[in-house]
Amino acid sequence: MGLKEFIEKSFKKSPWVLHYNCSSCNGCDIEILACMTPLYDMERFGMVNVGNPKHADILVVTGTVNTKNKEVLKNIYDQMPDPKVVVAVGVCAATGGVFREAYNVLGGIDKVIPVDVYVPGCPAKPEAIIDGLYKAAEILKEKYEKMGKAEEVLK
């Protein structure tokens, strides 16, 4: 295994997860916390829950975006260094769910930031969330490869 392959593998094996509750009902948040418990243990994939956007690779968002917190969400996304992946957990984050028609709700979080993985469910199951995070780790690796290619083109 050469150095390049090892770097790519590192991106897949070490995704650090940042969780942001975007006016969610806490249903999905409890399920995300359940992923860290001994029963599901997401650290076996190298996923660590971090509280700092500057260290994070994957942004996990639950809940709908409203006019108040769209700036916060955008701000957190902008603080993360590239390559970064966004996972929308639950139907609220994906489309707005039952709150879609509410006057203050913009809809799913893809109205504000680009989303890579959608995890459906109300609330989403821990198995589904871990599945989505694993998929996100693969996308992270792909994004790193694309970053390398883009740099070669720019040279």
Add this chain to the structure above:
Amino acid sequence: MMREIIIFVIAIALAPFIGGFLNGIDRKLTAFIQGRYGPPVWQPFYDVIKLLYKQKILVNDFQVFSAYIYLLTAILSIGLFAIKADLLMILFVMSVGLAFYIAGALSTKSPYSQVGAQRELMQMLAYEPMLIFFAIAVYNVTGSFNLGQIMKHGRLLFDLPLMFILLGLVLTIKLKKSPFDLSTSEHAHQELVRGILTDYSGPYLALIHIADWYEMILILAMIAILWSQNLLIGVLIALATFFVDIVIDNITARMTVKWMLAFSWSISILFTIINIAYIYFRR
């Protein structure tokens, strides 16, 4: 001279691998104690390599400088240890690096970073006296600060049993293990976000992780020379201390900065006085 250069290079090349591996075992063992499966043993290397190739985001240029100085002094102190230089000099080189590490965190405006840096300063205040006391006690037994001279005394552990306990305590504070995990809030406690590391990101965080591994190896090496007659036994003693630290990490809760200072100062002064008195009475 040539031989010393070769030993220097080998030591600074091997130390991060051993440090990262020990860190991986630490995470695996912690997972085992908590009833989880845990990450692979090579996980710290994946983390560091990933961080090294992330995008560089900077708050100011001084951070870059301080991260590099921290790594450089950590490497230098391991190298100096390997060529059996002066014990006091090694300790001072180590503290210079830490001063830069803290100054780099203080140079940003983030309140989390500031609080973390101040706590790290307090941690430094807690363990630096212990290390100096250790050097003094070693001098009392061997009559020298030079590691080559010190290592001629085969079993320092019998002369300095209490200083060995103090070194174990230094290791716990240095690794930011649980009763003392004040400055970075390890283990996903996020009330300080990431404390002193908040504004170090991407490659610079990786540099700091590598420097931390070097410093961990340095403290373990200091424990190992307590049995320099057969260094293999010394290494085993150091590893046993490391495992006891992991267990302590898992069975204790975090304490406050004030408690840490009071505890570490009282225990270090008490143990040092008793141990030095013991050395005098044995003569």
